[in-house]
Amino acid sequence: MQKRLTKSQDKILAGVFGGIANYFNVDPAWVRIIGAALIIFTGFFPGTALYIIAAMVMPEANEVAPRAEKHETDYQTGRPNTMDGDFTKSDNDGEKSDDNQDDKN
Numbered sequence: 001m002q003k004r005l006t007k008s009q010d011k012i013l014a015g016v017f018g019g020i021a022n023y024f025n026v027d028p029a030w031v032r033i034i035g036a037a038l039i040i041f042t043g044f045f046p047g048t049a050l051y052i053i054a055a056m057v058m059p060e061a062n063e064v065a066p067r068a069e070k071h072e073t074d075y076q077t078g079r080p081n082t083m084d085g086d087f088t089k090s091d092n093d094g095e096k097s098d099d100n101q102d103d104k105n
Contacts, residue, residue, distance in 0.1 A: 006061045014055035 008018025010028065017035045021028035039047030059065070073080055 004065075005058060006063070007055075007058050009061050014051070016051055016054045016058060019058055019061075 003023065005023045006019050007015030008022055008028065009015070010018050012018065012032065017032045018028045020035075021031040024031075035047070035051070039051065
């Protein structure tokens with residue numbers, strides 16, 4: 001099974017640093033100390049903003065990833081969606097269109 005970066009169950013704030021430590025198999029205390037030092041020494045704003053974004057984006061540890069849905073029709077054209085990799089136009093198959101042909105008079 002593939003490893004996923006998720007929030008830690010052992011949370012201090014949002015579980016971001018604990019989740020990073022679990023992902024890389026490192027002691028969470030070291031990751032929290034390094035993360036706090038980076039936030040303090042970069043002037044608070046960049047590190048804090050990244051921490052908040054990571055807290056919003058990272059899934060919880062027991063959360064299941066969503067699966068893609070198969071839709072019956074194409075939203076733009078309304079034609080049936082075959083999902084077989086054939087992306088050619090199905091309208092007017094076999095018929096020649098005179099729209100782009102030059103007149104040879």
